[in-house]
Every structure is written in structure tokens, then in C-alpha cells.
Amino acid sequence: xxxxxxxxxxxxxxxxxxxxxxxxxxxxxxxxxxxxxxxxxxxxxxxxxxxxxxxxxxxxxxxxxxxxxxxxxxxxxxxxxxxxxxxxxxxxxxxxxxxxxxxxxxxxxxxxxxxxxxxxxxxxxxxxxxxxxxxxxxxxxxxxxxxxxxxxxxxxxxxxxxxxxxxxxxxxxxxxxxxxxxxxxxxxxxxxxxxxxxxxxxxxxxxxxxxxxxxxxxxxxxxxxxxxxxxxxxxxxxxxxx
Numbered sequence: 001x002x003x004x005x006x007x008x009x010x011x012x013x014x015x016x017x018x019x020x021x022x023x024x025x026x027x028x029x030x031x032x033x034x035x036x037x038x039x040x041x042x043x044x045x046x047x048x049x050x051x052x053x054x055x056x057x058x059x060x061x062x063x064x065x066x067x068x069x070x071x072x073x074x075x076x077x078x079x080x081x082x083x084x085x086x087x088x089x090x091x092x093x094x095x096x097x098x099x100x101x102x103x104x105x106x107x108x109x110x111x112x113x114x115x116x117x118x119x120x121x122x123x124x125x126x127x128x129x130x131x132x133x134x135x136x137x138x139x140x141x142x143x144x145x146x147x148x149x150x151x152x153x154x155x156x157x158x159x160x161x162x163x164x165x166x167x168x169x170x171x172x173x174x175x176x177x178x179x180x181x182x183x184x185x186x187x188x189x190x191x192x193x194x195x196x197x198x199x200x201x202x203x204x205x206x207x208x209x210x211x212x213x214x215x216x217x218x219x220x221x222x223x224x225x226x227x228x229x230x231x232x233x234x235x236x237x238x239x240x241x242x
Contacts, residue, residue: 003126004030004047008040008068009055009089014111018053018089021118025126037071044075049084051125053118056090072103085125089113136190140166140176147174151190155206155219156226157181159199169206169221196236197229210240 005022009015012035019031032047034040036058043049052075056068068088075081088108107121136151155167159178166174181195192205196217208218215233216225228236 002028002030003050003129004032005051005053005122006032006034006040006043006047006049007053008034008037008058008071009053010035010058010060011055014055014089017115018118021115022053022122025119025123029126037067040071041074044078044081048080048130050128050130051122052084052086053122054086054088056088069103072105076103080130083128084130085128087118087121087125136188138188140174142174142176149174151188151192151203152205154193154203155222156200156202157184158201158226167219167222167224194239196232197227198231200226200229202226204239210236212237 003026007015007018007022009018015033015035019033022029022031032043032049034043044052052072054068054072057065058067058071059065068090072086072088075084075086083104085106086103088105090108090110106125109117109121138149138151138154140147140149149166149168153169155169157164157166159165159181162178164176164179164184166176168174181199181201184201185193185195192203193201194204195201202217202219206220208220210217210228212228212233215228215230217228217236218225
């Protein structure tokens with residue numbers, strides 16, 4: 001499962017340094033960055049974060065600022081983030097006891113931080129994962145009407161004739177305005193959807209079998225077969241260990 005890290009640091013140079021250190025641990029990690037608490041909160045609500053790197057002081061112009069701590073207090077009220085690892089970046093020694101006992105942070109590094117200290121803590125934090133929501137919802141708009149659809153009810157999606165056809169588990173198809181597969185996948189935070197060609201996305205939870213030789217995927221409850229694109233064959237092989 002691909003890991004995600006959210007870096008919340010108001011200093012752009014230090015933020016980029018932290019990102020570089022995280023990617024040195026594993027280049028496959030998805031790193032999100034936020035310069036302030038508002039942007040960070042929006043990101044963590046739209047995505048599922050596995051590790052937080054949080055600067056305690058996010059507004060240096062405000063005396064006594066501890067908005068990083070206030071943000072984590074808010075994060076801990078969200079069920080899926082109750083135990084997500086948090087590493088504080090700080091120069092305030094008197095906040096560390098509160099960070100450990102009340103906010104259950106995994107650790108902290110003092111500024112100016114040691115690259116090795118950061119990497120050691122992040123490596124430790126990456127052993128944990130935030131649970132993905134099982135009832136993720138896609139909100140599609142058609143003719144001015146919003147259609148909320150649970151991801152678990154989607155069989156597969158395909159781009160055809162400049163539109164997106166969404167095939168449902170219980171039958172029926174919803175057709176919406178064209179979007180690329182990349183756009184569709186970016187709009188919902190779930191591990192069960194997988195792109196298998198330039199024009200198709202399948203729900204892994206509803207796959208009946210995978211035929212690598214003939215390059216198609218058969219979905220449960222339907223005779224329709226979804227093509228595996230030539231450039232996606234290697235990805236499918238890795239996904240299923242074929």
C-alpha cells in the first residue's frame with residue numbers, strides 16, 4: 001500500500017528539505033505539503049495521511065504561536081486519525097510533554113533539525129497506516145444534479161465517445177462529462193480503484209479473474225471484459241504477483 005506523508009511547515013526551504021528526506025527513505029511515498037493550518041486541514045480531509053510532520057509554529061508573525069499544536073488537537077478528534085503518527089518539528093521545549101501525553105505524538109525533532117533524526121522518526125512512523133474509509137463516496141454532477149455514489153457500488157469506469165461511463169455493481173450505467181482517468185482517481189481517496197488502461201478503471205474488490213495472456217479483466221456479475229492496456233500489463237502483474 002502506498003504511503004502518504006503530510007508536511008506542515010511555513011518555511012518553504014525547510015519544507016522542501018523535509019520532503020527530500022522523506023523521499024530518500026522511499027521514493028514511492030506520496031508527499032503533500034502545506035504552509036499553513038487551513039491548507040493542511042483541507043488536504044488531510046480530502047486525502048488519507050499516514051504520517052504527519054508538523055511545525056509547531058506556523059505563523060512567526062504571531063507572538064506565542066502554537067498553531068501546529070492546535071491543528072493536531074483538531075486532527076485527533078477525527079476518528080481515522082486518532083492514532084496516526086505525528087512528528088513535531090519544534091524549537092519549543094516546554095510543549096514536548098503535552099505533545100507526548102495529550103496528543104500522543106510519536107516524537108519530535110528540534111530546530112535546526114538533524115537530517116538523520118528526521119529520517120529515523122519517519123521510518124519508524126511508516127510502520128503504521130491510517131485505515132482507509134470503506135464507504136468513500138464519489139460525487140458526480142450531471143445536468144446540474146449531484147449524484148453521490150459509494151465507491152463500493154462501482155464496478156468499473158471507462159472513457160468512451162468523449163464521456164465517462166460508470167458501470168454499477170447492481171446493473172445500470174451513469175454517463176457523465178469526460179474526465180481523464182487521472183482526474184477520476186484524484187477525486188477520491190481509496191485503494192480499491194485501479195487503472196488498467198488509458199481509458200478504464202476497475203474496482204479491485206469486484207474482479208473475478210485476470211487474464212494477462214489475452215489482456216483482459218473479467219468483473220464479477222457481468223460477462224463484460226475490461227481491456228488491460230499494453231503499458232499497464234507490468235503494473236497488473238505486480239499488483240497480483242502473476
